Each structure stands twice: as C-alpha cells, then as structure tokens.
Amino acid sequence: MAHVFVYGTLKTGQPNHRVLLESAHGRAAFRGWGRTVEPYPLVIAGQRNIPRLLNLPGQGRRVAGEVYAVDEQMLRFLDEFEGCPDMYQRTRVTVAVEGAGGTLQCFVYSTATYPPEWVHLPYHDDYDSQGEHGLRYSPRESR
Secondary structure (H helix, E strand, O other), X not given: OEEEEEOOOOOOOOOOOHHHHOHHHOOEEEEEEEEEOOOEOEEEEOOOOEEEEEOOOOOOEOOEEEEXXXXXXXXXXXXXXXXXXXXXXXXXXXXXXXXXXXXXXEEEEEEOOOOHHHHHOOOOOOOOOOOOOOOOOXXXXXX
C-alpha cells in the first residue's frame, strides 16, 4: 500500500471524493488528517477553478489535507484521473499526520509546469470548493 496526500477535490466533502470510495477503482483507506511539513503554494487556477499544488517547496503555506493508504490499482486509477503526468505529476511530500506524532512520506499530485502568473495567485492552506474565495470548481461532468 502507498500513502497519498489529497488536498483538493478528492478530500471528504469535496466534489471528487466519491472516486476514492468506489471499490471498482481499487482500495483507499483513510489514515488521517495532515499538513505538509514544508510550505507549498496551493492556488485555485484556470477557467475551471481547479486547486493546484505548485511544486515549489519552501514557498507558500503548509497545506492541509487527508492521507489515504491506497493499493496499486487505486494508484493507477488516480494517475489517470489526475491526468498524470500531463496535468499533474505524482511526486513525494512529507506530511505531519495529526494525532500520530510523526510524519509520513506520501505521494501527492502537484503541478510542475504552469503559467508563470499562477505563482502570483493567492495562496491557500486549506481548499474547500465552496470556500470564501468565491471560485467555484467546475466538475468534470459540466466541462
């Protein structure tokens, strides 16, 4: 099993969380809430207001999210779902897990290639598709 850190629409209560629950995609077991040890820029970008974790460790904020243990089938599904490696790249990040008193190395879907202006967008530490930012996520079904 691999650990995956989700910070955007895959989190509980967010528009794409259901894909982690569908057993046809593989297995995903919630392991806890956490925060990146290093800060990263989490921005909401593009015409569809998609949350993007820019692969710029040391900049931005410590990002909140959820840790899941996933099997190989789910990991392959998530790679496809996240458009890896074109839209997102699967990289590693160290996550401090709440209540566990330690850290985990997790895969995360981050963005290494992006328009330069994204670096100047507001940075968030916790994404919510209905958040105060007012940038409504455009679900895949409506694209």
